Amino acid sequence: MTVSAPCAVCGAFDMAPFFEARAVPTNSCILLPTPDSARAYPRGDLSLSCCGDCGFIANVAFDPSRTEYSGRYEETQAFSATFNRFHESLALDLVERFGVHERDVIEIGCGKGEFLALLAETGANRCVGFDPSFDPARAVRPSRGSVEVETRFFTAADGAMEADFVVCKMTLEHIHExxxxxxxxxxxxANRPDALVFVQVPDVTRILEDCAFEDLYYEHCAYFAPVxxxxxxxEVGLRPIALESVYGGQYLTxxxxxxxxxxxxxxxxxxxELDRHLEAVESFATxxxxxxxxWQSRLDQWSLAGRRVVLWGSGSKAVSFLSTLRTPAVAHVVDINPHRHGHFMPGTGQPIVAPAALVDLRPDVVVVLNRLYVDEISDDLGRLGLAPELVAL
Ligand SMILES: [Zn+2]
Structure with missing residues (x-):
């Protein structure tokens, strides 16, 4: 069965549905002030379809009017030492390998501006970012180069600007066109000689291989594999000179x-390459x-046994996990980002607490939403004098 809309990447009329999840929260990074407002947060459907001609995967049920990228949007991962090490090594690698020194850099969807500050600091670059959720009070000031951020979306009219290095990191997957x-x-x-474009998105290859359902959520309406x-x-006149899977296969650069x-x-x-990708898509739902x-039977067993279970990580993966499995076993969600504490999980309403709250909550099991953070979380728990069972997704 095919649907009538053309593929947003190649234009072919060959989009075939392969996975559905109904009534998921339409936003998973939003800060919600009460359990009721969190549970009442608007919902939408995931209906993933894959293009047989290019392999692009889209949520064809996505409605862009349901998204919100405002000051209430809290997506940063910069409170994690593990993530910061990755971010710093990525910036250093780009600067050194592609000669991004004393250049004009533009980042589309720069979030809180942390990566731009790293590019400025590492390569003495002049950086300009665009993001409606940017908060000037939380801007990082680099000691070299410069960073300016416009608190708005980058639009087609901005295509008249020029830059030597154009960055779009963890943004393209939010764009349905x-x-x-x-x-x-x-x-x-193209307005500058020898300029380069850098793109980073989640790598759907790993999502398909590992059945990472926690990485499928409403804001991500576009899913890319290398192909x-x-x-x-x-299609738009760019030639990849490096195409790599990084961060344990989670990101594609x-x-x-x-x-x-x-x-x-x-x-x-x-x-x-396309055939291999389409095979993984074909078998994904089963x-x-x-x-x-x-996972459901594991959670049911913990619930029956009266074990106290918390999730570690309150971002998109946690929202997807809780709204897909709908378990009563999890009463609290932990996050190291203090801006998230005192807020509630979109869709299911669990309170988001600081790690220190676990001293009183005494969890038997901590479910780690991203296995790359197991060592960091284990160290944090050790400092609190806690040794619960850690189970990573
Ligand atoms: Zn296509």
Whole structure:
């Protein structure tokens, strides 16, 4: 069965549905002040479809009017030492490998501006960012280079700007029509000789392989594998010079330079890679149902045994986990970001507490939403004198 909308990457009429999740919260990073407002938060459907021609995956039930990226949007991961080490090494690698020194840098969707500050600091670059959720009071001031952020969306009109290095990191997956944005990034780069574009998105290859249902949520309406991200670049006249899976396979990064626009009717050759991707898509729903059953029975057993269970990490993965499994076993969610404390989980309403609250809550089990943070969380628990069972997704 195919649906009638064309693929937002390649334009083919070949989008086939393969996975659904009904009535999920339409926002998972929003700060909600009461359990009632959290439980009453608007919901929408996930209906994931994959393009048979390029492998792009979209939530075809996505309604952009249901999203909110405001000062209430709290997405930063910068309170984690593990994440900061990754961020710093990524900035250093880009600066050194691609010669991003004393250059003009633009970042589309810069969040709180932490990565721009790293690019300024590491390469003495002049950086300009765009993000409606930016908070000037929390701006990081680099000791070298400069950072300015405009508290608004980057728009097509901004394509007239010029920059040597155009960054779009963890943003393209929020855009249901990614092609015009990618084309605007190319325009900004094409206004300067030898300019480069850098894109980072979640790598859907790992989501499909590991059945990472916790990484499927409403704000992410676009999911890329290397084959579909490279195709998107090709379609708008960008040529990938590096395409890599990083951070334990969680992120896909691409550095591209400006290329001529493809000629009308030219075929993009990626057959073997596309076939492997489409096979993983085909079997996903069955494999994912088995993983969900496994988690549901684990939670049911903990609940029956009266074990106290908390989640560690209150971001999108936790919202997806709780709204998919709908378990009574989890009464609290822990986060190291103090801006999230005293707020409540969108959709299910559990309070978000600081790690120190666990001293009184005495959990038997801590479910770690991202296994890359197990060591950091284990150290944090040790400092609190706690040794609960750690179970990572
Ligand atoms: Zn396509």
């Amino acid at each position: 990614p092609r015009p944005l990618m084309a605007a990034m190319r325009r900004v780069a 579909s991200l490279a195709r998107l670049a090709h 691409m550095v591209a330079d400006v290329a001529p626009l493809p000629e009308e009717g030219a075929r993009y050759d990626s057959a073997a 494999r994912c149902a088995a993983r969900l059953d496994e």
